[in-house]
Amino acid sequence: MKTITAQKPFEELSEALSGAERIYVVGCGTCATMLHTGGKSEVLDMKEKLEAAGKKVTGWMVIPTACDELSKDALGESIQEIEQADCILVMACAFGVQTVSLYSDKPVYPALNTLFVGKEETPGHFIEVCMQCGNCILARTAGICPLVRCAKSLLNGPCGGSVDGKCEVSPDIPCAWQIIYDRLAALGQLDKLEEIVPIRDWSTSREGGPRTIIISD
Ligand code: SF4
């Protein structure tokens, strides 16, 4: 699974960077490279755009995995160019931005919007597969997540809007509960649909505040 990102509009970045004349640009060699949002060519494109907008780019790098702690060492290798900059523009997911922010005393700006955790279903087509709810129910739903695949995140579907296997939100979107039904039927597990899933305790999800876990040896 990858963190799916999209580039912010350049106008939005220009506004955020209006007080900065000298900028250091950081990309990410993992998810953002795969998504073509923050790999080497996108970093070089950004450098060109910033320079065309009158900014000075003091340097750039593509950290192999921006969210990794090794970012600290990578940033250390370019400390002089970073010191010359008024800020760092990070072309990575929000985790990468926060990691760079942790290891630098320069202001850090995100160049990307972090959209979701997903997988590449077909080349160039990414789909959300898990919202990390903290209480997985895939055993009930034939391995298909209704929380992300159903427009209403229904735990007991389908709703009355499901028509010909499509979601009422758009005829281009498959109804998640139709997919779940078909898969349960193929598995001979349709009886699972007769169990009513009780009202959910969302405290394990992000609605319960920042989540932490301690793993002991
Ligand atoms: S039920 Fe929760 S943990 Fe399981 S796939 Fe869906 S969002 Fe992820």
Ligand code: SF4
């Ligand atoms: S039509 Fe299907 S996917 Fe769309 S909201 Fe209803 S149950 Fe969910």
